[in-house]
Amino acid sequence: MTQPHILIAGGGIGGLALALSLHQLGVRCTVYEQVRALKPLGVGINIQPNAVRELFDLGLTPAQLDKIGVPAREWALVGQKGQEIYAEPRGTDAGYRWPQYAAHRGQLHMLLYQTLVDRAGPEAVQLGAKISGYSILPEGGVTATINHTDGSHSIVEGTLLIGADGIHSAVRAQMHPHQPPIHWGGALMWRGTSRAKPVRTGSSFVGLGDHRQRMVIYPISAPDADGFATINWIAEVTLDETEARKSGWYKPAQLSDFAHHFDGWTYDWLDVPALLRGASEIYENPMIDRDPV
Template sequence: MNSPRVLVAGAGIGGLTAALTLHQRGFAVAVVERARELKPLGVGINLLPHAVAELERLGLADRVASVASAPSAISFFDSTGRHLFREPRGLDGGYGHPQLSVHRGVLQSVLAGAVAERLGPGAVRLGWGLTGFTERADGVVAHTAGGDLRADVLVGADGVDSVVREILHPQSGPLMWSGIRMFRGAARRAPFLDGRTMAIVKGPGEVDLVTYPIGGALVNWVLQVPGGRPGPLPGDAGWNRPADRSEVRRHVRDWRLDWLDVEALIDHTDDVFEYPMVDRDPLPRWGTERVTLLGDAAHPMYPVGANGGSQAIVDARVLADELTAGPGGLGRYETRRCADTAAVVAANRTMHRAGASRRPEDLERVTAQYRHDTARSYS
């Protein structure tokens, strides 16, 4: 019996990793993407050790490591520079693989290059954004901007605004806003401290800075600022819009860190963008016998656990495992991943709420609880 033909909607991190993993298992795979060009856009992303293990299975871990930074710890400080708590990460934390911090666009470029090498230059069809699909007894017809495509399985890896999810779950509810506005950028600066530390600076008024090197002489930073009441995302919240640099600077102008000039970090950033911190309430199921979801299309989550991209990569491997095992693969994939990723969404919400504390013992307890609550989602 021939392996199913798989069509992946979305050429982001999850979609490209799914294409590579499925191809490695012998599936015929194609990818459709709404963008007409894959540009190295975005800012930093963290790949936790379980995601790096999946990249190693694909023979890509060393390639990604060569353009990334490998943090050995995450350290918490207050805005006067007082150290609060340090948690070892990656190999220093006793894991079998490092944690890698990398520019999202650079990671996407590595994955896209591997897809072109292994699946062929036409495997990703740019400008072929999915507009809908029709399920039939003998397969799925995907309707795209470039025409109809037939497949046995359709994987919606098309992000937080997923067309596939909207068709499967038209009443699944809106994006849920945490009430936090995130100002983000990547600055051309020398790494701080020992060059291998992620830092979270907890300022007054529940303003937090998360910053870490991401390779290529870049330092990623995210300033999280309370901006409203949590709830459904307001229509005027904005997404990936340019931010007023002077507004960002005013939140940190009184901070005094002897190891980092935060205002200079902002000033040495070419482009500063604003995003709302959002997730969605978990779905009880993702798809059908022929159509499923993956990554942010399935389980968008707060970035506080540095786990969103990593969970998409694990999704890809589990999907390949279950499709390889034979009929009913999508159902088994969802059985394995729905509950586990819902636990990560819940853990990220809990960590976001509990992380407001400045007490070292609270920070240690919160990070330990997060590891416990998300442990099952890594396998």
């Protein structure tokens, strides 16, 4: 019997985690990713206890996760006037067997990539190679068309093709050509990180504001000797449905694009305008999604 070979379209967090799982099972796989070089893109991400359990089962360690983030201890909902509405413990403080991690998305991505390359070899991830389409073979299996960044094309054959190529998936578009368009969720989000002192427990996930404009704030690094950590923040504003819909991912943005929505958000425990001004980079992305297939 021929050794199975799984083709994976997309080298994001999903595609790399899948490849690590297949390698652990002894199933050969190759990830095809369109960018020429993977970089630690993005800002903060919360890894819930059930996902941390899977990372541990894949052989990642708490020490590795501690290098890219911090265990989250609390979720707190706070009103626009700074008053606490609700709070609860998170992760092991809430009784889970596994922690919840607040981490840097790009560093998590690179950790998964490096772990896969170390275990399966550099040939397991083909960069500069986008799967643009596929054909089902009559005798079983599949061929995939690869578009390379040098302009060339190639065909690879595999046992199975899995599309992990994101919201603009070419695999999904071919499989479901009449799928509805991307949903515009009615909100724009601006994301960034700033160096500041953590609030509340020192590792709290804080939601601040109301349904029209709100902030999410949490640390993604341990404090330094002066008590400062890398604080991830998301500034979100609900827009009228008549405003232009967006369909992109991360796009560089300026503080002047949105900071005025949060003027006056200054409390004895947090200065939001100062936090925003401290950002080294800011990205805009819309709240978008697709229907399940």
